[in-house]
Amino acid sequence: MLANTPKPPYYSVIFASEKVEVTAKNDAYDIMASQMLDLAANQPGYLGVETVANELGEGITVSYWQSLETIEAWRDQADHKVAQKLGKEVWYKRYALRIAKVEKAYEFERD
Amino acid sequence: MLANTPKPPYYSVIFASEKVEVTAKNDAYDIMASQMLDLAANQPGYLGVETVANELGEGITVSYWQSLETIEAWRDQADHKVAQKLGKEVWYKRYALRIAKVEKAYEFERD
Numbered sequence: 750m751l752a753n754t755p756k757p758p759y760y761s762v763i764f765a766s767e768k769v770e771v772t773a774k775n776d777a778y779d780i781m782a783s784q785m786l787d788l789a790a791n792q793p794g795y796l797g798v799e800t801v802a803n804e805l806g807e808g809i810t811v812s813y814w815q816s817l818e819t820i821e822a823w824r825d826q827a828d829h830k831v832a833q834k835l836g837k838e839v840w841y842k843r844y845a846l847r848i849a850k851v852e853k854a855y856e857f858e859r860d
Numbered sequence: 861m862l863a864n865t866p867k868p869p870y871y872s873v874i875f876a877s878e879k880v881e882v883t884a885k886n887d888a889y890d891i892m893a894s895q896m897l898d899l900a901a902n903q904p905g906y907l908g909v910e911t912v913a914n915e916l917g918e919g920i921t922v923s924y925w926q927s928l929e930t931i932e933a934w935r936d937q938a939d940h941k942v943a944q945k946l947g948k949e950v951w952y953k954r955y956a957l958r959i960a961k962v963e964k965a966y967e968f969e970r971d
Contacts (some may be wrong), residue, residue, distance in 0.1 A: 750918050751876055761960050763872065763922055765862055765910040769970065799876040799956070801912045801920045807861050809912045809920040811874055827935045843969040845862045845910070849872050849960035858954040859880065 752797025752813050757851045759796055760814045766836075768806035769785035778840050780832050792826065794819025807843075813851070820848060863908025868962045870907055871925045877947075877955035879917035879918050884896060889951050895942050903937065905930025915951075924962070 768778070789795055794815035814820045814845035823829060837846070878891070900906055905926035913919035925931045934940060947955070 750878060757935060761874065761958065763874065763910075763962075764958075765912075765922070767861060791883075797922055801876075801918050802914050803914050803915050805910050809910055809922065811876070811920065811922070824943070837968060840942075841968060841970070843862060846966045847868075847872065847962045848964040848970075849874075849956045849962040851874075851960040853959040855957045856954070857948060857952060857956075859952070 750799055750801070752799050752811075752853065752854070753794045754851075756815050756852045757854050759851050760817060760820055761849045762812045762814065762820055763847040763849060764808075764812075765846075766810075766846065767842045768808075768840055769842045770806065770840075775840070781832050781835065785829060788824060788828060789828065792819065792823045795856050796824070808821050817848070861909055861912070862883070863910050863922075865924050865962075865965065868965050869960050870952075871928060871931055872960045872962050873923045873931055874958040874960060875919075875921045875923075875926065877921075877954045878917050880917075881917065886898065886951070892943050892946065896940060897913050899937065899939060901935060903930065903934045905932055905933070927960045928959070 774837070786798060787811055789798065796813035796815060798810065798812045800808065800810040897909060900909065900923055907924035907926060909921065909923045911919065911921040
């Protein structure tokens with residue numbers, strides 16, 4: 750689940766969210782989330798993604814991008830805008846989204 | 861689970877990890893992880909944390925800090941160094957750690 754990113758600098762979008770319905774499994778959400786990951790991966794400037802969700806409906810998704818411009822293009826992508834609207838109107842209780850410039854990166858992998 | 865951070869700019873540490881043992885519940889790990897969150901919260905420059913883990917042993921923890929200097933002080937904190945060593949020697953299969961400067965932030969909360 751780790752993103753194989755190039756040497757910094759590059760940009761990250763840190764998206765932390767809490768869903769409204771924490772008990773009911775929401776198939777529509779899962780399908781849309783999966784589609785958004787596929788779609789993002791085909792956007793210009795996409796470098797990778799790391800995403801983890803738990804059974805309480807909490808999730809963190811960090812996507813990595815070449816530049817602020819490519820993040821803006823992804824934000825404005827038509828299908829993504831539909832997903833954002835559904836997220837606000839139906840799925841999320843709350844979320845935080847941060848755009849951050851990656852300056853340093855380290856990796857560890859067991860032998 | 862969202863961090864209540866001040867206006868940007870500030871710094872983030874994005875830590876994405878995969879544990880070695882994905883099936884066995886590891887009490888020692890959970891205790892140490894919880895202690896590290898408490899300890900971080902008492903470090904100078906700490907602004908907040910967002911953390912999610914799943915049942916596969918995957919986790920993302922993003923902590924927020926006032927400056928690179930306060931991140932370095934946390935990295936070098938004695939008890940934290942013990943935890944880092946245990947992480948590499950016992951718990952983690954692999955991880956990625958990125959330091960990124962938060963430039964923009966947005967929040968959504970349902971009425």
